[in-house]
Amino acid sequence: MKNPYIPKKYEIIDIQHQTKIDYTYRLAYDITPQNGQFVEVSIPKIGEAPISISDFGPGYIDMTIRRVGKVTDYLHNLRVGDSMFLRGPYGNGFSLDQYKGKHLIITAGGTGLAPVKSIINHFHRNPQEIEKLDLLIGFKSSKDILFAEEIEAWKKNEKFNVILTIDREEEGWSGNVGLVTQYVPALHIPDTDNLEIIIVGPPMMMKFTGLEYLKRNIREDQIWVSFERKMSCGIGKCGHCKIDEIYVCLEGPVFNYAKAKQLMD
Amino acid sequence: MALQLSYEAFNKVLQELKNEYKIYAPIRLQGTGRFSDTDVVRYGEINRIEEMVIDEKAHFSPKEILFPITQTLFYYTSEEYQEPKEEDKKIIIFLRPCDIHGVMRLDQVFLKNGSLQDVYYERLREKVKFFMIECTEGFDNCFCVSMGTNQTESYSAAIRFGEELIIDFKDEELSPAFEGFGKTVDFSPEFIQKNKVEVRLPDTENIDNSLFEQDMWKEYSQRCIACGRCNFVCMTCSCWTMQDIAYEDNPNNGERRRVWAGCHVDGFTDMAGGHGFRKNYGDRMRYKTMHKIYDFKKRNGYHMCVGCGRCDDACPEYISFSNCINKVTQIVGEEQ
Numbered sequence: 001m002k003n004p005y006i007p008k009k010y011e012i013i014d015i016q017h018q019t020k021i022d023y024t025y026r027l028a029y030d031i032t033p034q035n036g037q038f039v040e041v042s043i044p045k046i047g048e049a050p051i052s053i054s055d056f057g058p059g060y061i062d063m064t065i066r067r068v069g070k071v072t073d074y075l076h077n078l079r080v081g082d083s084m085f086l087r088g089p090y091g092n093g094f095s096l097d098q099y100k101g102k103h104l105i106i107t108a109g110g111t112g113l114a115p116v117k118s119i120i121n122h123f124h125r126n127p128q129e130i131e132k133l134d135l136l137i138g139f140k141s142s143k144d145i146l147f148a149e150e151i152e153a154w155k156k157n158e159k160f161n162v163i164l165t166i167d168r169e170e171e172g173w174s175g176n177v178g179l180v181t182q183y184v185p186a187l188h189i190p191d192t193d194n195l196e197i198i199i200v201g202p203p204m205m206m207k208f209t210g211l212e213y214l215k216r217n218i219r220e221d222q223i224w225v226s227f228e229r230k231m232s233c234g235i236g237k238c239g240h241c242k243i244d245e246i247y248v249c250l251e252g253p254v255f256n257y258a259k260a261k262q263l264m265d
Numbered sequence: 266m267a268l269q270l271s272y273e274a275f276n277k278v279l280q281e282l283k284n285e286y287k288i289y290a291p292i293r294l295q296g297t298g299r300f301s302d303t304d305v306v307r308y309g310e311i312n313r314i315e316e317m318v319i320d321e322k323a324h325f326s327p328k329e330i331l332f333p334i335t336q337t338l339f340y341y342t343s344e345e346y347q348e349p350k351e352e353d354k355k356i357i358i359f360l361r362p363c364d365i366h367g368v369m370r371l372d373q374v375f376l377k378n379g380s381l382q383d384v385y386y387e388r389l390r391e392k393v394k395f396f397m398i399e400c401t402e403g404f405d406n407c408f409c410v411s412m413g414t415n416q417t418e419s420y421s422a423a424i425r426f427g428e429e430l431i432i433d434f435k436d437e438e439l440s441p442a443f444e445g446f447g448k449t450v451d452f453s454p455e456f457i458q459k460n461k462v463e464v465r466l467p468d469t470e471n472i473d474n475s476l477f478e479q480d481m482w483k484e485y486s487q488r489c490i491a492c493g494r495c496n497f498v499c500m501t502c503s504c505w506t507m508q509d510i511a512y513e514d515n516p517n518n519g520e521r522r523r524v525w526a527g528c529h530v531d532g533f534t535d536m537a538g539g540h541g542f543r544k545n546y547g548d549r550m551r552y553k554t555m556h557k558i559y560d561f562k563k564r565n566g567y568h569m570c571v572g573c574g575r576c577d578d579a580c581p582e583y584i585s586f587s588n589c590i591n592k593v594t595q596i597v598g599e600e601q
Contacts, residue, residue, distance in 0.1 A: 045519035
């Protein structure tokens with residue numbers, strides 16, 4: 001009998017400090033995940049935590065990990081050459097084919113940018129595969145901005161329209177201010193039919209951003225969200241992530257809005 | 266084939282079976298109850314059939330045999346993961362039809378939910394044989410008949426407890442242990458046909474989110490104290506949380522365990538960083554109720570609740586789950 005709870009050891013080959021509390025770890029990894037999938041990161045004697053894969057390429061995956069709990073506190077002491085234990089990848093992920101050839105709008109709040117970053121980078125590298133990509137990214141403050149260098153690179157992409165905003169006015173900040181929701185009404189949407197929308201962020205942000213898009217006569221089934229829930233197993237056994245009849249670890253974390261809006265915790 | 270034999274003779278059979286099996290039955294743990302001079306009836310190993318409590322409902326269900334309260338998944342030495350050694354002995358459990366149905370619900374979650382099997386459960390599960398206790402009277406708060414879990418054919422042996430024991434056994438593997446004991450009789454077990462408590466099940470087709478917003482849940486916000494007793498005594502509550510520990514004497518070594526978790530208990534949905542769901546206890550009651558009599562069925566085709574009524578027995582606030590089901594049915598209409 002195969003034991004699905006046994007994690008495998010992977011070496012850390014790079015660490016990038018995004019903010020004071022968000023580090024991106026690159027691990028030598030031999031499985032190609034789907035965009036938006038997650039892994040269970042495991043530190044013996046400390047615990048496990050579900051972490052989304054923020055990017056991947058041949059032989060590696062990236063995870064952007066915020067220091068917020070027991071496992072992540074420990075992770076932040078690791079250095080290049082150390083290793084982490086992982087099992088997975090788990091969950092359904094986003095289907096890239098769904099977005100190819102279309103106008104895609106990605107709205108991300110805070111660490112919600114991590115699970116969609118691999119999609120953005122895919123279309124950044126393959127702009128011919130997309131009609132247009134609007135990126136609407138919000139952070140609490142300028143200190144919380146993740147992937148700053150990549151955001152700068154995305155801004156230069158001709159197919160991309162990047163709107164970066166922080167919640168409140170700040171000294172020395174000349175960019176956009178306010179919640180992502182207030183930037184939705186002004187987005188240029190020439191054809192609502194050839195459109196797909198991805199929203200990832202805190203529950204309240206996803207709820208209200210979704211409503212903003214609906215106001216623009218966009219169908220529910222054109223909107224995709226990714227959920228975050230407590231999970232212990234990632235494989236449909238521990239019960240923590242169940243909402244109604246679905247398990248976020250099995251049928252999610254990516255849901256179509258038409259389904260997601262019915263999922264009441 | 267059915268046999269009638271004396272308690273003394275059956276004890277000899279048990280001794281024989283104990284070479285190969287661990288034998289679990291509801292037993293009385295004297296003085297360990299919530300109040301002074303009260304007992305707890307829960308599952309433990311027996312040597313003699315007289316140790317088994319037959320005239321009372323086990324306060325805890327037999328699920329702890331298959332899904333222990335705390336179960337070590339790995340031992341760590343430095344960075345190596347080592348699985349615990351597997352128990353060699355097979356397992357016999359004395360249990361009632363409702364609990365046999367309950368095991369089927371555990372099977373659903375641990376073996377059939379998602380594409381991966383839970384090996385720790387599977388290893389124990391395939392060792393288990395059911396010795397069904399004939400149950401024709403039931404107890405307070407039981408509503409197995411309403412849930413359709415009063416009858417089953419899934420047993421290795423079925424036992425009627427009277428002046429002597431009458432045993433129907435279906436499992437040839439057991440024959441050698443019984444050889445030379447008792448006399449052959451005609452017997453098939455009977456099942457309870459009417460409980461003191463009856464529930465009317467809701468028409469699940471009529472359930473939607475509007476039910477989640479109903480006033481009926483507010484009552485539970487006031488009454489429930491989120492102790493989780495209903496979860497822990499429940500035969501079908503199967504949630505758990507991963508827990509790592511380092512040994513105090515040697516912090517380099519430790520283990521990863523799983524421990525029971527309950528959706529009524531604080532922290533069940535809390536994530537690192539502070540987000541959590543269902544802070545309100547009434548919402549937890551709604552979540553549990555919907556799982557037991559609505560969404561499990563939507564996913565798997567049959568209800569999760571087996572009507573053992575242990576949740577009602579255990580609740581310190583006298584919340585009645587059967588009442589709660591009836592209230593839901595009153596709102597959405599009865600299942601046809």
